[in-house]
Amino acid sequence: MKTKTPNLTEMGVMNPEQITDYSVVHVADDMDVLKINYRRPKNSFLPKRRRYEFKRMSKPMPGNELKGEQVFRYEISPILARATAELDSLLADQKQLTATKQSLQQELAELNSEFNERITHLSKMVDALD
Secondary structure, three states: OOOOOHHHHHHOOOOHHHEEEEEEEEEEOOEEEEEEEEOOOOOOOOOOEEEEEEEOEEEEOOOHHHHOOOOEEEEOOHHHHHHHHHHHHHHHHHHHHHHHHHHHHHHHHHHHHHHHHHHHHHHHHHHHHO
16 A cells, blocks of 8 residues: 655655654754654665754743733644654555565465475375385
8 A cells, every 4th residue: 555645745755665764853842853764775875864854833822911921832833743644654554564574474484384294294195105
């Protein structure tokens, strides 16, 4: 299943299938940093980690203007919120694909084992006919 990533594309992420994980760090009252880690092919010139900074949106707290002071509430950037949602979806798809691959490999190993046991049994039966 291919996840659409318009917000990541808008940020400049060209290879979302190479993303391994990400983290969001709140560095200041009005700043968040998104760090994305990649699994790059050998000898790639592209970075293994990219960093994006997002300003938080400040909104005045309701009721504080009556007290004569301005207190602000900082909310996460909408672009960052949409990007993290896309990253969560993308990484969930990758984990599901990995789980499917592992289950198929396990089933193949079991089938191989059963097949070898059956061949051994038939060989013993042929040898017993002599």
